[in-house]
Amino acid sequence: xxxxxxxxxxxxxxxxxxxxxxxxxxxxxxxxxxxxxxxxxxxxxxxxxxxxxxxxxxxxxxxxxxxxxxxxxxxxxxxxxxxxxxxxxxxxxxxxxxxxxxxxxxxxxxxxxxxxxxxxxxxxxxxxxxxxxxxxxxxxxxxxxxxxxxxxxxxxxxxxxxxxxxxxxxxxxxxxxxxxxxxxxxxxxxxxxxxxxxxxxxxxxxxxxxxxxxxxxxxxxxxxxxxxxxxxxxxxxxxxxxxxxxxxxxxxxxxxxxxxxxxxxxxxxxxxxxxxxxxxxxxxxxxxxxxxxxxxxxxxxxxxxxxxxxxxxxxxxxxxxxxxxxxxxxxxxxxxxxxxxxxxxxxxxxxxxxxxxxxxxxxxxxxx
Amino acid sequence: xxxxxxxxxxxxxxxxxxxxxxxxxxxxxxxxxxxxxxxxxxxxxxxxxxxxxxxxxxxxxxxxxxxxxxxxxxxxxxxxxxxxxxxxxxxxxxxxxxxxxxxxxxxxxxxxxxxxxxxxxxxxxxxxxxxxxxxxxxxxxxxxxxxxxxxxxxxxxxxxxxxxxxxxxxxxxxxxxxxxxxxxxxxxxxxxxxxxxxxxxxxxxxxxxxxxxxxxxxxxxxxxxxxxxxxxxxxxxxxxxxxxxxxxxxxxxxxxxxxxxxxxxxxxxxxxxxxxxxxxxxxxxxxxxxxxxxxxxxxxxxxxxxxxxxxxxxxxxxxxxxxxxxxxxxxxxxxxxxxxxxxxxxxxxxxxxxxxxxxxxxxxxxxxxxxx
Numbered sequence: 001x002x003x004x005x006x007x008x009x010x011x012x013x014x015x016x017x018x019x020x021x022x023x024x025x026x027x028x029x030x031x032x033x034x035x036x037x038x039x040x041x042x043x044x045x046x047x048x049x050x051x052x053x054x055x056x057x058x059x060x061x062x063x064x065x066x067x068x069x070x071x072x073x074x075x076x077x078x079x080x081x082x083x084x085x086x087x088x089x090x091x092x093x094x095x096x097x098x099x100x101x102x103x104x105x106x107x108x109x110x111x112x113x114x115x116x117x118x119x120x121x122x123x124x125x126x127x128x129x130x131x132x133x134x135x136x137x138x139x140x141x142x143x144x145x146x147x148x149x150x151x152x153x154x155x156x157x158x159x160x161x162x163x164x165x166x167x168x169x170x171x172x173x174x175x176x177x178x179x180x181x182x183x184x185x186x187x188x189x190x191x192x193x194x195x196x197x198x199x200x201x202x203x204x205x206x207x208x209x210x211x212x213x214x215x216x217x218x219x220x221x222x223x224x225x226x227x228x229x230x231x232x233x234x235x236x237x238x239x240x241x242x243x244x245x246x247x248x249x250x251x252x253x254x255x256x257x258x259x260x261x262x263x264x265x266x267x268x269x270x271x272x273x274x275x276x277x278x279x280x281x282x283x284x285x286x287x288x289x290x291x292x293x294x295x296x297x298x299x300x301x302x303x304x305x306x307x308x309x310x311x312x313x314x315x316x317x318x319x320x321x322x323x324x325x326x327x328x329x330x331x332x333x334x335x336x337x338x339x340x341x342x343x344x345x346x347x348x349x350x351x352x353x354x355x356x357x358x359x360x361x362x363x364x365x366x367x368x
Numbered sequence: 369x370x371x372x373x374x375x376x377x378x379x380x381x382x383x384x385x386x387x388x389x390x391x392x393x394x395x396x397x398x399x400x401x402x403x404x405x406x407x408x409x410x411x412x413x414x415x416x417x418x419x420x421x422x423x424x425x426x427x428x429x430x431x432x433x434x435x436x437x438x439x440x441x442x443x444x445x446x447x448x449x450x451x452x453x454x455x456x457x458x459x460x461x462x463x464x465x466x467x468x469x470x471x472x473x474x475x476x477x478x479x480x481x482x483x484x485x486x487x488x489x490x491x492x493x494x495x496x497x498x499x500x501x502x503x504x505x506x507x508x509x510x511x512x513x514x515x516x517x518x519x520x521x522x523x524x525x526x527x528x529x530x531x532x533x534x535x536x537x538x539x540x541x542x543x544x545x546x547x548x549x550x551x552x553x554x555x556x557x558x559x560x561x562x563x564x565x566x567x568x569x570x571x572x573x574x575x576x577x578x579x580x581x582x583x584x585x586x587x588x589x590x591x592x593x594x595x596x597x598x599x600x601x602x603x604x605x606x607x608x609x610x611x612x613x614x615x616x617x618x619x620x621x622x623x624x625x626x627x628x629x630x631x632x633x634x635x636x637x638x639x640x641x642x643x644x645x646x647x648x649x650x651x652x653x654x655x656x657x658x659x660x661x662x663x664x665x666x667x668x669x670x671x672x673x674x675x676x677x678x679x680x681x682x683x684x685x686x687x688x689x690x691x692x693x694x695x696x697x698x699x700x701x702x703x704x705x706x707x708x709x710x711x712x713x714x715x716x717x718x719x720x721x722x723x724x725x726x727x728x729x730x731x732x733x734x735x736x737x738x739x740x
Binding site: 049053056057153157166167168169173187254258259260263264265266268269299300303304306307308310312313 | 408414415440441442443444445446447448449450452453454456457458460461462472473476477495497540542543544571572727728
């Protein structure tokens with residue numbers, strides 16, 4: 001219990017420190033830091049509008065973060081979620097275009113599953129190359145993302161193009177019945193719920209199922225896993241497949257809920273932002289949820305900061321950068337023995353006040 | 369910038385205007401008709417990109433100087449749900465009633481989705497996609513016939529090129545881009561019929577590394593005058609200048625980046641379009657849905673000639689420009705062949721700039737080396 005308090009207090013303290021530093025930076029730029037803090041809060045979490053803004057931005061990040069987190073638990077560093085996302089979006093649009101789907105929830109599920117399947121296969125390819133061809137999965141997944149984007153553009157600008165999309169090559173738009181609407185009239189679409197569910201299910205899978213446990217063993221110590229007779233390669237492919245399916249689903253949801261057709265606007269870097277989200281969440285699926293929301297909040301707050309104070313967009317990137325450095329730096333405090341520090345300080349504090357005063361005076365003289 | 373002092377300054381200004389109106393009496397009606405307005409401008413890239421976004425931001429900067437107009441801006445907004453949020457944020461949080469979402473990809477589905485939710489807010493989108501009967505009345509398109517300026521770029525390039533090879537670095541083979549490549553080539557060939565344009569498509573709007581590679585590769589092939597159609601021409605202009613080649617700019621003026629190598633450039637003059645929408649909004653007139661024009665209407669302009677441009681070249685380009693402004697010059701007229709030898713416009717047929725047939729252009733004209 002104490003540990004989990006420490007686990008969550010550290011990043012909160014890191015973000016607070018980042019906000020403080022950011023305040024100093026904008027102060028030097030001639031902007032009142034208190035006003036910046038107020039606007040950051042107002043823009044991200046100030047009212048219902050801001051909450052919708054934040055949650056909507058967080059939705060795709062949760063799913064793309066899982067594309068990093070799940071393979072990471074099996075010991076892989078996959079950074080090509082962008083590729084799975086764009087192919088997921090493409091598969092979603094292509095299925096709707098090529099097959100007469102029922103224009104209702106069944107059709108929506110079909111296009112979403114198509115997206116998930118495309119993403120799963122793509123990341124499993126990177127996992128397969130690693131397990132059976134000895135190719136580093138970090139490099140191959142990143143390069144495969146470029147291949148995926150190339151493939152996406154070729155198909156969207158060629159065989160799958162809606163001929164009426166003259167200056168912005170796109171596929172045909174999804175039928176109204178296939179599109180995903182907002183939750184209860186709000187701007188937050190069901191993709192957010194899917195993201196939360198995916199994070200929750202992933203956490204349960206890793207924690208409570210034999211296969212989830214086996215994946216963690218493979219990631220923790222491959223030799224041990226092999227000694228125990230676990231099918232390491234199959235488990236690695238499973239983790240890659242689940243991660244890829246999440247990113248592919250994110251792409252499908254982006255198409256079905258936001259863009260309505262697959263086009264170059266889909267390539268917006270969600271896959272890459274997911275890498276940061278996952279690393280900050282320490283590849284823990286449940287921690288991905290709040291981290292993605294904080295990220296969404298940065299985006300929402302940055303928007304207001306630009307409009308109200310005329311600060312450049314780069315200022316929010318700066319804040320994000322400071323926040324990451326602080327969070328990474330706080331990692332070094334994770335194993336810090338606070339108790340030991342307390343043990344060292346406490347006896348002195350316990351000594352009679354006069355002695356303390358004496359000591360302080362003495363140290364003052366020394367420093368003087 | 370503190371919004372409070374900003375507002376105070378604004379209210380002081382309007383108070384002064386009120387006072388002036390009171391003393392002048394006859395003008396008071398006019399002063400009251402000009403309602404204060406908050407305008408939102410959204411850019412897909414940075415405001416200072418020496419290109420597409422800067423051209424829009426220059427117009428927004430001019431708006432800021434107008435009395436009673438408050439401008440809120442946001443840059444680097446991707447063509448995702450983020451831009452819908454920026455638009456609704458400008459409406460809900462800043463009270464904007466006229467929005468300029470400037471990137472082409474914002475229109476469908478983002479502007480359309482938000483415009484349907486806020487029927488009392490006016491949207492003016494850059495790119496020319498608004499269609500009568502299909503799109504809402506509170507949305508609009510503005511665009512300019514910048515191929516006129518690319519034709520003039522071509523005339524200058526035709527005079528200045530020594531190798532007879534000129535280069536075009538382009539993003540995607542879409543109608544708007546093809547029209548510019550064709551106009552540039554035809555301008556150059558109107559001076560020297562043997563000139564060829566080498567084209568390289570980079571595949572996307574902002575690909576600095578590929579743009580530099582394309583420029584170097586074209587320079588290696590003997591190209592000595594460059595122009596482009598990408599979002600930020602900065603890299604191409606600088607690379608070409610470094611290679612000792614000449615450049616005709618695009619979107620905004622890049623003269624500052626290469627004062628010696630810069631010949632002239634095709635620039636947007638968006639303030640004309642912005643003013644049209646603001647006047648209508650402030651005077652309660654219906655939203656002008658389809659706004660466009662060329663050199664004649666002041667939607668586009670040419671950069672000032674650089675020091676290298678010869679007097680003959682200037683005279684020749686100015687002559688064509690005068691004809692364009694007088695409305696006596698059609699760029700696309702028959703007989704015109706594409707670069708595969710097929711006739712695309714028969715002899716005797718001529719398309720004025722306003723003809724929508726030109727917006728479906730899918731060919732490269734004779735003299736262009738490359739394929740769409």
